[in-house]
Amino acid sequence: MRMGITELAVKLRKREISAVELTKAYIDAIEKLNPTLNAYVHLTFDTALEAAEQADQMLKEDDAPLLCGIPMALKDNICTDGIPTTCCSKILEGFKPYYDATVWERLKKQGAVLLGKTNMDEFGMGSTSETSCYGAPLNPRNTNYVTGGSSGGSAAAICANLAVYSLGSDTGGSIRQPASFCGVVGLKPTYGAVSRYGLIAYGSSLDQIGPLTNSVKDAAIVFDAIKGVDRRDQTSVDYDYGSSMAECLDRDIKGIRIGVAEEFFDGINPEIKSKVEEAIKLFERNGAVIENIRIPAMKLALPVYYIIACAEASSNLGRYDGIRYGYRTASYSSIDDMIVKTRSEGFGDEVKRRIMLGTYVLSSGYYDAYYKKACLIREEINREFDAVFEKCDVLVAPTAPSTAFPLNCKRKSPVEMYLADICTVPVNIAGVPAISVPCGEDANGLPIGMQIIGRRFGEVTVLQVAHFYEQNAGQIIGAYEGGVRI
Incomplete structure (x- = not known):
């Protein structure tokens, strides 16, 4: 060991x-x-x-x-x-x-x-x-x-x-x-x-x-x-x-x-579910009190997370433009061209995807429909967790x-790939x-x-x-x- x-x-x-x-x-x-x-x-x-x-x-x-x-x-x-x-x-x-x-x-x-x-x-x-x-x-x-x-x-x-x-x-x-x-x-x-x-x-x-x-x-x-x-x-x-x-x-x-919330176990690999259930039985044999509970709003956690996280990423990653530090494209015709090329060449596909998603949900006409609604649902998720505890x-x-x-x-x-985060977000x-x-x-x-x-x-x-x-x-x-x- x-x-x-x-x-x-x-x-x-x-x-x-x-x-x-x-x-x-x-x-x-x-x-x-x-x-x-x-x-x-x-x-x-x-x-x-x-x-x-x-x-x-x-x-x-x-x-x-x-x-x-x-x-x-x-x-x-x-x-x-x-x-x-x-x-x-x-x-x-x-x-x-x-x-x-x-x-x-x-x-x-x-x-x-x-x-x-x-x-x-x-x-x-x-x-x-x-x-x-x-x-x-x-x-x-x-x-x-x-x-x-x-x-x-x-x-x-x-x-x-x-x-x-x-x-x-x-x-x-x-x-x-x-x-x-x-x-x-x-x-x-x-x-x-x-x-x-x-x-x-x-x-x-x-x-x-x-x-x-x-x-x-x-x-x-x-x-x-x-x-x-x-x-x-x-x-x-x-x-x-x-x-x-x-x-x-x-x-x-x-x-x-x-507490054991059924929402955490939906769609879980049977082997994983079995091992976690064994652990819960171990706790129960040693005097823990097991409470079966519900967290209904949790089914919305994944879309809420990706809207909020991508929106914040869109804002936070705006500073990487090739002007102050880090990578800068080798060839450009203007400042605007330099920024576009630097960000296109410097960021990987997944980062660009999340920046674009975040920019979209923050844009005029979509802010209320996506970002604001996600923030309201986040508050509901928080209330449900408070109630559980x-x-x-x-x-x-x-x-x-x-x-x-x-x-x-x-x-x-x-x-x-995003669905892999269902239990953690x-x-x-x-x-x-x-x-x-x-x-x-x-x-x-x-x-x-x-x-x-x-x-x-x-x-x-x-x-x-x-x-x-x-x-x-x-x-x-x-x-x-x-x-x-x-």
Whole structure:
């Protein structure tokens, strides 16, 4: 069994291994496996070794943070001062931010060691990571299958043990779905729990940064390190449980009210449905109270999500014009021609499709019919979730309607791919927290994910229920035989 953050932290403090030695072990594994898996798109080995040396100095002090010296990765849409951040898009070719995202700023102060930036769907738009301009990352569990998206490189890096933890972003399931496909843990926090400053925006009212890890405990540790208010993000919120999330995990679930909404199970692969139902029975045998509930408005969540997300993308991606930074077309006759050619050449097909959809629903004559109506239905979905959490402490549902798709899913129609998000997008619309944990395998040996959803700022309960399941279901996390073994 591979080691988690706590176990590695103990070894570092006992001087059984140094941060530099640990970092070199991960560098060696990345050099060996990444040419095949394509989990990383920008490597930062020199700065990682410098950070590891600094971490070793910090570790000589008794109060060194828990994450000090632990090698990790960042999704390629999280800004890093002087390090490429391209959203895996040609239009941000060569772009190096001049500032750090708040999450990276906080981790860096705690002695984190950044190994590199991970692969993703271009600007976070996709469910397979195949829209990346660097090519698709491959699923370490079976390289003939996709990793999921858009944080596919982050999930692959954790699955293959090419990082101890990684940060991804989740706009409609982009942490949880790849976590499900790769058989790792992915936490999407409450909207506002983690600062979005320095996260390159896709859908500003939906985006949220969160961790991908090999265990629920590690997810709790990383979430503790990055959560909290930030004056540079006016949507961020400060909240405190009086102790760390990781210290609250070992709670008996007796009396916990678990909601099961039939809308989450419509059209789900029978193998996935069966595994999640087994998990629900496990909770019930251990004293949880199961409540069968309805969320009628959830059937509208997918169209509402794609209208709102595309509208916000249309606005957010207007800044990429070839004038200020990034890619610029080589030949043009005027400023207008330069902007048109730059955007046509720089954006991939899926990004252009979503920009056009967003522009359409915001245009005169269609704003009321589409965007305004979607916002009203979003409010109804939020009300229904609020009502559910008056009856239940958490919801349990599948993370995705299927296991990982075979490679070359780009051949499927866009609508087919959008339907893959049916279980995850309601969580982003409502702004509530959710975690995906491994829940067995299908007949092909591909991981199945179970989603545990909580009320706003109810991460502690979500993590407690997930940790209980992880400890009692006998799940083998990180089953891929590769990467670092310490």
